[in-house]
Amino acid sequence: MRTAILGAGSLGTIIGALISEAGTHVDLIDINQDHVNRLNEHGAQITGFINKTIPVSACLPTEMKGQYDLVFLLTKQVFNHISLNQLLPHLHSESIVCTLQNGIPEENVSEYVGVNRTIGGAVGFGATWIEPGVSQLTTEWETVKKYAFDIGELNGEITARLQKTKEVLDLVGYCEISQNIIGIKWSKLLMNATFSGMSAALGCTFGDVLANQKAMTSLAYIADETIKVAHAQGIRLETMQGKDMEFLELDDENSIAEKMDFYNEVWLPHKNLKASMLQDLEKQKKTEVDYINGYVSKKGKEFGVNTPYNDLVVQLIKEAEATKKVPTFSDNLARFEEVGSVVK
Numbered sequence: 001m002r003t004a005i006l007g008a009g010s011l012g013t014i015i016g017a018l019i020s021e022a023g024t025h026v027d028l029i030d031i032n033q034d035h036v037n038r039l040n041e042h043g044a045q046i047t048g049f050i051n052k053t054i055p056v057s058a059c060l061p062t063e064m065k066g067q068y069d070l071v072f073l074l075t076k077q078v079f080n081h082i083s084l085n086q087l088l089p090h091l092h093s094e095s096i097v098c099t100l101q102n103g104i105p106e107e108n109v110s111e112y113v114g115v116n117r118t119i120g121g122a123v124g125f126g127a128t129w130i131e132p133g134v135s136q137l138t139t140e141w142e143t144v145k146k147y148a149f150d151i152g153e154l155n156g157e158i159t160a161r162l163q164k165t166k167e168v169l170d171l172v173g174y175c176e177i178s179q180n181i182i183g184i185k186w187s188k189l190l191m192n193a194t195f196s197g198m199s200a201a202l203g204c205t206f207g208d209v210l211a212n213q214k215a216m217t218s219l220a221y222i223a224d225e226t227i228k229v230a231h232a233q234g235i236r237l238e239t240m241q242g243k244d245m246e247f248l249e250l251d252d253e254n255s256i257a258e259k260m261d262f263y264n265e266v267w268l269p270h271k272n273l274k275a276s277m278l279q280d281l282e283k284q285k286k287t288e289v290d291y292i293n294g295y296v297s298k299k300g301k302e303f304g305v306n307t308p309y310n311d312l313v314v315q316l317i318k319e320a321e322a323t324k325k326v327p328t329f330s331d332n333l334a335r336f337e338e339v340g341s342v343v344k
Contacts, residue, residue, distance in 0.1 A: 001070055002069045002070070003024065003026045003068065003072075003168060004026060004064075004072070005026060006071055006074065007075030007079075008028035008074070009030065009074065009129060010128055010135045011074055011125075012028065012072070012074040013039070013044050013127075013133075014137055015072065015074070018171060019172060020057070021054045021171075028056055028059075029059055029060070029061055029064060030058065030061075031061060032132065035058075036060055037132070038134075039058035039132075039133050040058050045133055045134045045135075047134060047137070048128075048137035048138055049138070049141045050141055064086070064090050067091060067092045067095065068095060069095060070096045070164070071087065071091070071098070072100050073099050073100060076276075077101055077105050077108070077288055080108055080109065084109065084112035084113060087113070091117060096161055096165060097113045098119050098120075098151060098165055099119070099120055100121045102196075102291065102292055103185075103192070103288065103291035103292050104182070104291075105291070106118060106182070119181075120154055120182065120184070121150065121169075122150045122185055124147040124173075124240065125143060125144045125173070126138045126139045129279055138272045147174065147240070148174055149172070149175040150175070150238075151169070151178065152181030158177060158179065162177050178238060180238050182235060183238035186226070186230045186235055187239075189226060189295065190227065190237065190248070191240070191245075192292045193222055193296055194219045195209060195267055197222060197275070197289070197292060197293045197310070197313040197317075200275045200281060200287065200289070200313075200317050201316040202329045202332050203278060203326045203332070204274075205272060205273060207268075210264060210271060214336070215336070217256055218336040218339070220256045222296075222310055223249075225308075225309055225310050227246065228249065229296050229299050229300045232304065233299065241266060247259070248262065276288070277317060281317070282326055289314050293313040294310075297311050297314055316335065
């Protein structure tokens, strides 16, 4: 099965390298010429919770040849229009495009490549871009081996092509097939809206957020808003990493404290992770916030659910994009406290 990773950034590099190490050929496709050159010349170097360098095959999107049977989509959603139009000539009628992007991109992706070629997916671990050819795994290896991926058909069916896709992803870490991939995607959206959103809005790691009670209070409200927006659409969040994300819905502010053990258990293994949105701000690039916290805000407006904490994350990150300055923890934490005083 001819396989490619479209968007070989921090996550794509690690996924592609580990698939290659297992003996399955995969093309790592990325727009960064220096990165592509380094991958081809020196291999993919993985640091962090594992340390190894693995020979890989990489190319630019303009260098794609022939047609692919399986494509893992890992580009940022802001580039979907460009990347998917580049991909289309390299798909055949039975090609599989598996979305491993942040947010809920499946509807948009299927508009380009067709519902019949789209399956949904979610990644259960994190990575940080270090430099061309080098990515840092920021999630503990044992967690990757147990909870690497979730995939599923958009209509909930269990199909033969899901099993084929699982066999490739299992080369990296365990891949679970789900009959409610949209519920999985909303659970992953919650994971991104909370810790990725706060990491970017405060300019810090996940561990820094976990260690600050005031930040965690605001984060608990971000999670609550996300769950309530999903429920307003008739969507129930699915279990991820063995944990029921529905537990994070709040009855009132007094129930926040009882959620803290859950947050620590699930996110402490990812404490070294710095949100990809924060990495983008550091490189003065446009972030995916419109597709993460912004998606929660957008759907909240559509379905009549107030989302002041997600709204503030969007505002702070867009301010950082406009000023080209990395957010400051103390200054922006005070902004969350202001929201809290108004809401209460």
